[in-house]
Amino acid sequence: MLRKADTVNKALDAAIAMKEPEKIYEAMRYSLLAGGKRVRPLLCIAACELVGGDEETALAAACAVEMIHTMSLIHDDLPCMDNDDLRRGKPTNHKAFGEDVAVLAGDALLAFAFEHIAVSTKGVSPTRVVRAIAELAKSVGSEGLVAGQIVDTHSEGLSNVGLERLEYIHLHKTAALLEAAVVLGGIMGGGNDDEVENLRLFARSIGLLFQVVDDILDVTKSSEQLGKTAGKDLVADKVTYPKLLGIEKSKEFARKLNQDALQYLAGFDEDKAAPLVALANFIANRQS
Amino acid sequence: MLRKADTVNKALDAAIAMKEPEKIYEAMRYSLLAGGKRVRPLLCIAACELVGGDEETALAAACAVEMIHTMSLIHDDLPCMDNDDLRRGKPTNHKAFGEDVAVLAGDALLAFAFEHIAVSTKGVSPTRVVRAIAELAKSVGSEGLVAGQIVDTHSEGLSNVGLERLEYIHLHKTAALLEAAVVLGGIMGGGNDDEVENLRLFARSIGLLFQVVDDILDVTKSSEQLGKTAGKDLVADKVTYPKLLGIEKSKEFARKLNQDALQYLAGFDEDKAAPLVALANFIANRQS
Numbered sequence: 346m347l348r349k350a351d352t353v354n355k356a357l358d359a360a361i362a363m364k365e366p367e368k369i370y371e372a373m374r375y376s377l378l379a380g381g382k383r384v385r386p387l388l389c390i391a392a393c394e395l396v397g398g399d400e401e402t403a404l405a406a407a408c409a410v411e412m413i414h415t416m417s418l419i420h421d422d423l424p425c426m427d428n429d430d431l432r433r434g435k436p437t438n439h440k441a442f443g444e445d446v447a448v449l450a451g452d453a454l455l456a457f458a459f460e461h462i463a464v465s466t467k468g469v470s471p472t473r474v475v476r477a478i479a480e481l482a483k484s485v486g487s488e489g490l491v492a493g494q495i496v497d498t499h500s501e502g503l504s505n506v507g508l509e510r511l512e513y514i515h516l517h518k519t520a521a522l523l524e525a526a527v528v529l530g531g532i533m534g535g536g537n538d539d540e541v542e543n544l545r546l547f548a549r550s551i552g553l554l555f556q557v558v559d560d561i562l563d564v565t566k567s568s569e570q571l572g573k574t575a576g577k578d579l580v581a582d583k584v585t586y587p588k589l590l591g592i593e594k595s596k597e598f599a600r601k602l603n604q605d606a607l608q609y610l611a612g613f614d615e616d617k618a619a620p621l622v623a624l625a626n627f628i629a630n631r632q633s
Numbered sequence: 634m635l636r637k638a639d640t641v642n643k644a645l646d647a648a649i650a651m652k653e654p655e656k657i658y659e660a661m662r663y664s665l666l667a668g669g670k671r672v673r674p675l676l677c678i679a680a681c682e683l684v685g686g687d688e689e690t691a692l693a694a695a696c697a698v699e700m701i702h703t704m705s706l707i708h709d710d711l712p713c714m715d716n717d718d719l720r721r722g723k724p725t726n727h728k729a730f731g732e733d734v735a736v737l738a739g740d741a742l743l744a745f746a747f748e749h750i751a752v753s754t755k756g757v758s759p760t761r762v763v764r765a766i767a768e769l770a771k772s773v774g775s776e777g778l779v780a781g782q783i784v785d786t787h788s789e790g791l792s793n794v795g796l797e798r799l800e801y802i803h804l805h806k807t808a809a810l811l812e813a814a815v816v817l818g819g820i821m822g823g824g825n826d827d828e829v830e831n832l833r834l835f836a837r838s839i840g841l842l843f844q845v846v847d848d849i850l851d852v853t854k855s856s857e858q859l860g861k862t863a864g865k866d867l868v869a870d871k872v873t874y875p876k877l878l879g880i881e882k883s884k885e886f887a888r889k890l891n892q893d894a895l896q897y898l899a900g901f902d903e904d905k906a907a908p909l910v911a912l913a914n915f916i917a918n919r920q921s
Contacts, residue, residue, distance in 0.1 A: 369775050369783045420740060425732035444713035445786055448736065452708060453779040455740065459747045460770030463763050471759035475751050478766060482748030487657050491741040495657045498733055 346387060346623065352400065353386040354378070356408050360461055372442040372450035373457075377415045379433045384555075384628065385410045385523060389530040391620040392544050395613055398534025405465040406477055406529040409458035413481065414522055416454040417490045419447050426498065427577075434572035455485065469533050477532045484525035493518025497583070506584040512553070514584075519559070520552020527621075543609045550606035551625050557599045558631060560585040561592065570633055603629040634675060634911065640688065641674040642666070644696050648749055660730040660738035661745075665703045667721045672843075672916065673698045673811060677818040679908040680832050683901055686822025693753040694765055694817040697746035701769065702810055704742040705778045707735050714786065715865075722860035743773065757821050765820045772813035781806025785871070794872040800841065802872075807847070808840020815909075831897045838894035839913050845887045846919060848873040849880065858921055891917040 357377055363370050386407035393403030422429040422437040423444060429437050439447035459478060466474050483489060497514045500506045527548035531541040564587050567575050577583075586595040606625050610618045645665055651658050674695035681691030710717040710725040711732060717725050727735035747766060754762050771777060785802045788794045815836035819829040852875050855863050865871075874883040894913050898906045 364775070366775070366780050366783050368787065369779060373775065416740075420736055423733075423736065425736060445711075446783065448708055448711065448713060449779045449783055452704075452739070452743065453774040455743055456770045456773035456777075456779075457775065460767055460774060463767035463770065471763045474763050475759045475766075478763075479748055479751035482744045482751065485744035486741040486748060487652070487654070487661065487745065489744075491657060491737045491744075492654050495654050495734065495737055499656065 350383045353383045372446045376438050385526040389526040392527045392530025393534035396534040396536030396540050403530050403533045409462045410526045412454045412458040416451040419451040431574050477529045481525050484521040489521035515556035519556040523552040524548040547609035550602050554602035555628050557586050638671045641671045660734045664726050673814040677814040680815045680818025681822035683905050684822040684824030684828050691818050691821045697750045698814045700742045700746040704739040707739040719862050765817045769813050772809040777809035803844035807844040811840040812836040835897035838890050842890035845874050
């Protein structure tokens with residue numbers, strides 16, 4: 346898995362090489378190559394390999410998903426949004442480059458993600474590439490990241506935010522892109538409709554799992570341990586699982602989501618499914 | 634041409650129908666349906682028809698280009714960018730909905746443009762759809778709109794901005810998307826490589842023409858006539874063609890670009906090329 350993360354890092358580095366205008370490339374690379382865990386690209390590649398594709402087949406899509414993830418972090422950190430100063434242990438993009446550059450770097454990463462899939466995907470039929478692009482775009486827009494962020498931002502300080510609304514936020518803000526990562530892997534790897542559907546359901550569970558764990562870490566870890574501002578959700582008066590359920594019940598819910606996720610992999614070859622199982626367990630047990 | 638603009642308006646309205654979360658759809662629709670001239674969609678459809686396609690074939694691409702144009706206006710108007718209060722005679726998106734919503738509405742429009750092409754293009758081979766997506770993405774990112782905006786923003790107040798830099802800004806900030814509109818029309822309409830290449834060169838000339846005319850209008854018309862803040866370039870100390878060449882020489886340059894553009898259509902059937910000729914003349918002679 347470490348070797349694969351290294352492959353992803355090299356591919357991202359090569360995909361957005363320095364060019365003119367330097368300022369925008371610097372800003373894009375600053376956030377893209379800041380050393381995230383690359384969970385989404387690894388999920389994409391693992392899903393591709395599970396249905397019979399190889400790493401190379403999914404690599405462009407895997408990088409595209411990480412570009413979009415990075416874009417969403419840059420824009421969510423902006424002063425007009427979550428107003429965060431620290432991300433992955435470094436100043437956020439707008440702190441380092443200014444707000445105007447941060448907005449534009451996000452826009453460029455978003456557009457480049459689609460260019461990269463369209464231009465750099467190898468050995469996949471154009472029909473599948475078009476399908477993958479539609480899936481990925483859907484995970485960003487008003488049915489994905491953006492919808493989650495807007496409902497999240499406009500829920501801060503509200504007293505009547507229940508579990509249903511919280512789940513809506515997380516399913517859109519976090520799970521949609523994780524789902525796209527896994528589904529894109531399945532599509533690029535040549536998976537049939539049943540396989541892609543099971544991967545989608547697996548991804549939805551771990552998407553929610555990912556956010557529940559994030560909520561728990563925000564209240565149980567320090568900023569130093571997380572590489573981003575801890576306790577942020579409390580300060581912003583954001584609704585979270587620990588706030589609604591308490592820490593222990595939240596942990597229990599996380600364990601249940603992890604089990605649910607693994608059920609959807611039951612129909613696949615056990616050995617081939619091992620990397621996705623490992624990633625699900627990694628998400629459940631991560632400490633930052 | 635008016636009928637076609639109406640078709641585009643109806644297609645845009647249908648493409649982004651109101652849904653939950655309402656705030657984001659409202660914001661997207663507010664700017665998208667604010668009654669622009671639809672120059673880019675009309676160019677896209679005219680190019681498609683010139684190479685033998687019909688209106689329907691280019692409609693999804695035409696709408697996608699307008700979505701991206703709208704996104705770039707929303708983001709460029711932000712306080713951290715050009716800080717504009719007025720657009721098409723109405724408050725800018727962030728004035729009406731807040732900065733956070735404006736950033737997200739732009740992101741959603743950008744992503745949805747790609748989803749729309751991928752999902753709603755009718756009667757075009759997936760190979761051509763993938764090619765069109767790559768072209769469109771390139772016109773946004775660090776080789777298109779974003780590159781132009783960043784060099785533009787960071788040129789304000791500089792005394793050594795020459796014609797070369799100004800042309801770089803305009804070719805990226807304005808011409809890139811006009812070029813994509815025309816080239817996408819050519820691709821969707823089934824044009825061969827020579828035809829698409831001639832359309833590209835035509836588009837590059839009118840792209841620059843469009844911006845030269847914009848610069849001239851900024852200093853010769855009132856805010857009311859333009860539907861946006863006039864004299865803005867002077868206040869922001871932006872470099873423009875009138876500033877570098879004077880008004881008369883700028884007008885002469887515009888006439889030359891118009892003539893150049895029409896040369897690239899010489900190889901096409903005269904009757905079929907008439908709508909593109911009319912659009913080029915419209916761009917040259919527009920008063921707002």
